[in-house]
Amino acid sequence: MSLEVHLVTPEREVWSGPARMLVARGVEGEVGILAGHAPLLVRLAIGPLRILTDDEGERVAVVDGGFLHVTSEAGATRADVLASQAELLEEIDVELARARAAELEQQIQNHDTHLAEAELARVRAELRKAQVRIGLAG
Amino acid sequence: MGAKLRVVRRRIRSVQSTKKITRAMELIASSRIVKAQQRVEGSRPYAVQLTRAMEDVARYAGGSLRHPLLEERSPARRGGVLVITSDRGLAGSYNANVLKIAEDLREGLARRGLEPVVYVIGKKGAGYFRFRRVPVAAAWQGFSEVPPYEKAEEVGERLIADFAEQAIDELHCAYTDFRSAFTLRATAKRFLPIAPEEVTGTGPRPIHAEYLFEPSPAEILDHLLPRYLITKVYAALLESAASENAARRRAMKAATDNAEELIKVLTRQANRARQDEITTEIMEIVGGAEALAAASEE
Numbered sequence: 001m002s003l004e005v006h007l008v009t010p011e012r013e014v015w016s017g018p019a020r021m022l023v024a025r026g027v028e029g030e031v032g033i034l035a036g037h038a039p040l041l042v043r044l045a046i047g048p049l050r051i052l053t054d055d056e057g058e059r060v061a062v063v064d065g066g067f068l069h070v071t072s073e074a075g076a077t078r079a080d081v082l083a084s085q086a087e088l089l090e091e092i093d094v095e096l097a098r099a100r101a102a103e104l105e106q107q108i109q110n111h112d113t114h115l116a117e118a119e120l121a122r123v124r125a126e127l128r129k130a131q132v133r134i135g136l137a138g
Numbered sequence: 139m140g141a142k143l144r145v146v147r148r149r150i151r152s153v154q155s156t157k158k159i160t161r162a163m164e165l166i167a168s169s170r171i172v173k174a175q176q177r178v179e180g181s182r183p184y185a186v187q188l189t190r191a192m193e194d195v196a197r198y199a200g201g202s203l204r205h206p207l208l209e210e211r212s213p214a215r216r217g218g219v220l221v222i223t224s225d226r227g228l229a230g231s232y233n234a235n236v237l238k239i240a241e242d243l244r245e246g247l248a249r250r251g252l253e254p255v256v257y258v259i260g261k262k263g264a265g266y267f268r269f270r271r272v273p274v275a276a277a278w279q280g281f282s283e284v285p286p287y288e289k290a291e292e293v294g295e296r297l298i299a300d301f302a303e304q305a306i307d308e309l310h311c312a313y314t315d316f317r318s319a320f321t322l323r324a325t326a327k328r329f330l331p332i333a334p335e336e337v338t339g340t341g342p343r344p345i346h347a348e349y350l351f352e353p354s355p356a357e358i359l360d361h362l363l364p365r366y367l368i369t370k371v372y373a374a375l376l377e378s379a380a381s382e383n384a385a386r387r388r389a390m391k392a393a394t395d396n397a398e399e400l401i402k403v404l405t406r407q408a409n410r411a412r413q414d415e416i417t418t419e420i421m422e423i424v425g426g427a428e429a430l431a432a433a434s435e436e
Contacts, residue, residue: 008184010287010372011177028352041191042352043361067362069191080187084287084365 003035021052040070060089092137101130143411157397167387174380217247218306222313223263230389235324240312285375294368313374314381
């Protein structure tokens, strides 16, 4: 029984390798994946992703939503994290995230009328992305 | 120096500097092809895995897969045409080829009784339609050489919104497929509605009875299908970017070769002009000497 994790975005493969466990935040709560897990398809929230690697280490990444897809074949479990954007902890630019968060908060504060409802939701999601990054790396 | 020689030398210098420029552009395009190809490669794992996830949902749902993005509309009234061109020229027939495909698409739609709705990416395409006074529903530019994923998202979301609002009932895309650095093919593909065969796949992978979905399969599909379309737009953008650079490299190589050829011809002309001048000078000297000799004999 083994577990292999692939963290991919449309632009690149962020991380892949064998792991003991994967913890992700789904829209309906946290999910933990061990080798031999039943097939699963979960929609992910904006949040951290923890990969406990085979060598007792831990890799932390941030994912901006997406999907977690778990499949098993002949005892080999494969977990694919498909995110539109993802960064490993060490790749996060905290300063950039802070600046971005401040700018977005500003936008929400003086949004009054010129921001449409959908636009406001998008700005909130962007802000959440920045906050998760600050929370993890800051 | 004679006038003729001076004129030819000036032309040689001008062609030489043109050659330097085209040669530089050729080298830049070459290095960009490699990068563009790497980006195409880098986008593949996500696309493959997304399709796999979608196939699982489709198979779990059995034949009862329903979603507005999968629904054929009849009668269809308006057909969207997304045309991917470049921002800059100097790429040979790259833009002409893809615009030809776009025109074929528009004609095909019109023949089926659909009103074509044009969406353009790239300055060259926007200029083409503006010149012909063809109304354009939306235009994007400024990223044809290195398309970022966010732009694909922006374009994809607009298209999905228009499809949902029935501003278009179908969507076709005209872009350039990068087969290899030597084979570029302007291609037309239908993007919407998504054909159910596309998502159900053909592999005999059996579906696990205890498959878990969170939230429900229908809700997941709701988020998967738009992602799938955006991924297709992104793939078309990346293929087009690689093609653009390949076309530019080829055009610039041809220009460099032509310049070299021209320099050869002009050098020959210059040499002949120089030789003529020398011959004339010798004739004058000999003529002068003879005249002097004749004068002193008298």
